[in-house]
Amino acid sequence: MHSMVKQQKDQPQVGPGVKPRGRPRSFDRATALEKAVMAFWEHGYEATSVSDLTRVMGIGAPSLYAAFGDKRSLFEEAVRVYGGTYGSFSGRALEEGPTARAAVERLLREAAAEFTDPGHPYGCLVIHAATNCTTPEVEDALRRQRNANVSAIESRVRADAATGELPPDTDAVALARHAAAVFQGMSQQARDGASREELEGVAEIAMAVWPRAGTHAG
Template structure:
């Protein structure tokens, strides 16, 4: 009889919308970070019991990783779109920074960026969580670097520009803007930070030749 009851319980339809619950969990993690978020905070926001959370998502870690994937799906398209749509590397990076200023300070969701703050102050036991966010930040930085390399090949930047260092610089600016947003910086203040950072953009020396055709062919596939 006990096994029959267990099978029946497992077969019952969920009494909650999994997608709605996941989005609620995302906002809690976004606001507090992984380690600082308690099970009680999650279940209260998701409007479910702890057994329902574990049955639907497996564990707190699995729930967080699924929330990160949802965050990327909901908010992650703006960077690749800006990098692909703008005609020059500078215009693309400018758009990324200005759109991030609006996003990070928006009252429509928790302030800042989950990819920056989600694993802040994690314990050694949360290494997988830290690694997952680190990989996503590295992927964004790599996308910036590829667009800068394209800009070098197209003559937007000096041929001797250090694309990797420039991508790291603007990645650091974005992370700093996220921290500033959490501290209460307004959109206008963050936009001024973005404009100041763009003044560091390398300029082609007058009369300098653009990158060679061979350099253009050497660009990695986007």
């Protein structure tokens, strides 16, 4: 006997003509999930208790566990929702920017606005929601995500150094890590009360480190 995997019926994949069998869910799953995103974003994984979640999501604990598995699965799904919405600007900036410099400039400028948007918690969920975690897997998952972002910046810098858009002796690792450090520091300062304008000033200053095209370092 192989172990049974609990059937997940969370995301209906069948057409709209087929109705599920039993009593229908009395709440909107996406709306409840969005509330969980906000709670985790503001207070982090550990400091957000299941009773906190059931309160803000407006459902009972059994409904939460039936719809989302357990607290950790709910958090992972909340991280995915965040990455596809509030946090998607960073991936877009890095993909769509015409050059590494333009991509990072857009990344930092949009971060200044996003991190201080009064419509949701300050800063970046990926940076802050799983620090000091008693569940190391949760902490590691977001750490990997942060390090992947550093690598993404580095790849763009390295590509521009290869094409001549940046000087060939550019230190791609240091330039990328600097951009990432400014990004992460901006998130921290947003949490500490910095304004959008202050963070835009940081972003502008940070862009001064980029070598100009046609200028070689040293």
